[in-house]
Amino acid sequence: MKNKVYLGFLILFVIFQTPLLRVHAAEFDYKSAEFKAVASQFRCTCGCGQDHFECDPNTCNETKEFKQDLVDMMKKGWDKDKIRDYYVNIYGEEILTAPEKSGFSLAAWTLPFAAIGIAGAGLFFVIRKWVKRKAPDETNETVQDIEEEVEGEILSSLIDEERKKYL
Template identity: 55%
Template sequence: MPDRKGRYIDMVKKIFAIMLLAVLAGMPAFAAEMYDYNSAEFKDNASQFMCMCGCGQDHFECNMDGCGLNDSFKTEILEMMNDGMTQDEIKNHYTGMYGEVILTAPEKKGFSLTAWITPFAALGAAGAGVTLLVRRWVNKSRLNTDHFEDSEPKDKESELEEEILKAMVDEERKKYY
């Protein structure tokens, strides 16, 4: 009797193992997601490359009539995605083929990092230079004005002349305005 029970358990284990293998063998078919032109992953992949037809748009947004490059490029990307290639692998494939010219944005490493940093650094340096120049001009004009005011003592006569001149200017303004 124990021998029969042991065979029964062995048979159940074998059936369970076969069923488990069948399920595991079918998992890649279920796990492989099929992408289409409307999927977000496809948009991310296609929009990282510039269209080479001269429209200035990325491959996802290119809508130029007769752009045969865009249709074949989109088809290639979709095939690569459905074959299981990652976004980085697709990017490396096309940058190896066309160079960094095909990318919509330069990579943030190596020499390409200069393309990201240089405009902001130049703008910051120019802003700092203009600020220093304006401060120097303001300080220089203050020194000149202070020196001029200190060197010329004001007396009652000059103050009276200034008031008369201001009154005359105000009268003339009233006539024309």
């Protein structure tokens, strides 16, 4: 008897749950959070540099059609990854706002930053070496001190000779 009651509840749940699922799938529009998540992963092809969620449909005809296609796909039950794969197969990775996190795309986005970092570190060490090389060492200081003392003695002797002439 319990099994029949449970089976009855299961049948009623399935009957009443199915229309709710259909209504939920039909609720996608341009302002829903699911649409924003899907549309913001694609760059607009009109050249404005924005993603399709941010691109203004009043000035861009391409984004109108694209957004309508996205809503239609979402109403059919396509998920974010399936829609992404579909457009990547058509347009290539250029349509994505963020690169794939694997393969050549990852290397293409990270290697320039790594090269700049390595070049900056190398430049730091070269400049540091130049500064150390230009710093006076002890032998140069003693020679300069001796030269200054000699010049001082010569000047003081010249001054003394001039004083003796007039005094």
